[in-house]
Amino acid sequence: MADALKIGIAGLGTVGASLVRIIQQKSNELAVTCGRPITITAVSARDKSRDRGIDLSAVIWFDRPEELAEKGDIDVFVELMGGAEGAANISVRAALQRGLHVVTANKALLAYHGVELATIAEEKGALLNFEAAVAGGIPVIKALRESLTGNAVSRIYGIMNGTCNYILTKMEKEGLSFAECLKEAQRLGYAEADPAFDIEGNDTAHKLSILTTLAFGNKIAADDIYLEGITNISIEDIHAAAELGYRIKLLGVAQRTDTGIEQRVHPTMVPVDSVIAQVDGVTNAVAIESDVLGELLMVGPGAGGNATASSVLGDIADIAKSQPGAQRVPVLGHPASALEPYRKAQMQSHEGGYFIRLTVLDRTGVFASVATRMAENNISLESIVQRSKQHLAPSHHQTIILVTHATMEESVRKAVASIKSEGYLFGEPQVIRIERPKEEG
Numbered sequence: 001m002a003d004a005l006k007i008g009i010a011g012l013g014t015v016g017a018s019l020v021r022i023i024q025q026k027s028n029e030l031a032v033t034c035g036r037p038i039t040i041t042a043v044s045a046r047d048k049s050r051d052r053g054i055d056l057s058a059v060i061w062f063d064r065p066e067e068l069a070e071k072g073d074i075d076v077f078v079e080l081m082g083g084a085e086g087a088a089n090i091s092v093r094a095a096l097q098r099g100l101h102v103v104t105a106n107k108a109l110l111a112y113h114g115v116e117l118a119t120i121a122e123e124k125g126a127l128l129n130f131e132a133a134v135a136g137g138i139p140v141i142k143a144l145r146e147s148l149t150g151n152a153v154s155r156i157y158g159i160m161n162g163t164c165n166y167i168l169t170k171m172e173k174e175g176l177s178f179a180e181c182l183k184e185a186q187r188l189g190y191a192e193a194d195p196a197f198d199i200e201g202n203d204t205a206h207k208l209s210i211l212t213t214l215a216f217g218n219k220i221a222a223d224d225i226y227l228e229g230i231t232n233i234s235i236e237d238i239h240a241a242a243e244l245g246y247r248i249k250l251l252g253v254a255q256r257t258d259t260g261i262e263q264r265v266h267p268t269m270v271p272v273d274s275v276i277a278q279v280d281g282v283t284n285a286v287a288i289e290s291d292v293l294g295e296l297l298m299v300g301p302g303a304g305g306n307a308t309a310s311s312v313l314g315d316i317a318d319i320a321k322s323q324p325g326a327q328r329v330p331v332l333g334h335p336a337s338a339l340e341p342y343r344k345a346q347m348q349s350h351e352g353g354y355f356i357r358l359t360v361l362d363r364t365g366v367f368a369s370v371a372t373r374m375a376e377n378n379i380s381l382e383s384i385v386q387r388s389k390q391h392l393a394p395s396h397h398q399t400i401i402l403v404t405h406a407t408m409e410e411s412v413r414k415a416v417a418s419i420k421s422e423g424y425l426f427g428e429p430q431v432i433r434i435e436r437p438k439e440e441g
Ligand SMILES: NC(=O)C1=CN([C@@H]2O[C@H](COP(=O)(O)OP(=O)(O)OC[C@H]3O[C@@H](n4cnc5c(N)ncnc54)[C@H](O)[C@@H]3O)[C@@H](O)[C@H]2O)C=CC1
Pocket: 010, 011, 012, 013, 014, 015, 016, 044, 045, 046, 047, 063, 064, 065, 079, 080, 081, 082, 083, 087, 088, 105, 106, 107, 132, 133, 136, 189, 190, 191, 192, 193, 302, 303, 304, 305, 308
């Protein structure tokens, strides 16, 4: 049997501790499948004394991850700390500069430094693997980077954040509050160290930016994504969506348009009978539409220690099985030097269906005025209903719910602005985009 693959792990939190446990429990099977043992020789984490339920007696402890990357007796540096800057960024760079292979689950790091890191890896002939960075246990990176070679991708969309999907599902099915659901997601190890990254949509945006680059061959453009999180979604929206035959999901969508690539992350209404609407809890789903294959939908656990460690381990096993000096698959699917500048499609040009919920004064003429403002902006309505006794609205108010046919974002924004200027609105209008799978489009 070949020499052991020596790995050093920086970060022993939810994912790092799961990874250590799995490698230790499955060492014999791994040695057989990979053709060589996988040995954890060194680790680094902030708290040396914490009981993680794993055996670290035979490993060397580095207080600083940078030192592990620079000096550790390792073949692979596994980064499981998180954060786009600081220790993660410095240590991954140092490891690659040293010619070490790197495995990371850190989407924030890749979203902001992925192209530079891929450039260093490719110059050094090192592997930089990051399957766990997008959609946890779903092998979507490998699918896009390798299996779909030769396919021209037209759209990728999906549920890419387990925390948000868990919250939306629990709110709908168990009637729990947003805060209670988030707390539970944190307890289960799904949320980011700062959960604002989950609920404000940034985490989905980081993941989407990576998929966009793999699919379309542009430089990563994480700051060029239209972004809305789920903090504004109320139980009233969830119920109204259900009555209309939709469910609300936080989707990341990237699609090729005539004017460039559109990247957007926002709460989205999906038809209740679509597969993606059935994806509940921490489960993620990624749909890829391409010319040769058609639609590929991948569904699986999107967060949590084991789901994520499974992908990290798969990346480590790929390194164990790789031959030194063999041709490498480019880190981002295309050689880093060949990535094109990102051509951004403006959100105003987005075309799709919209759900609009307005709380208005219960006054003669308001309903007609809302319908007129829509017509003036050439917005064709699938339905418009007026309701009283919505518990959010005071007694002298009513709720108007509109669903549009496919229309331009710019028209919807203009119509909503003109409704706001009429003076009969109570609170902010709620606008939720509707996304339909290809066959239902
Ligand atoms: N938890 C999940 O479900 C998933 C997490 N990820 C990513 O995996 C990475 C790790 O996530 P978790 O394990 O959930 O995080 P965590 O917060 O549970 O663990 C992070 C670990 O890194 C250590 N650490 C952080 N900064 C450090 C520093 N400067 N020096 C030494 N140690 C440091 C902490 O002490 C802790 O042991 C993150 O990039 C996260 O975005 C990716 C997919 C799913």
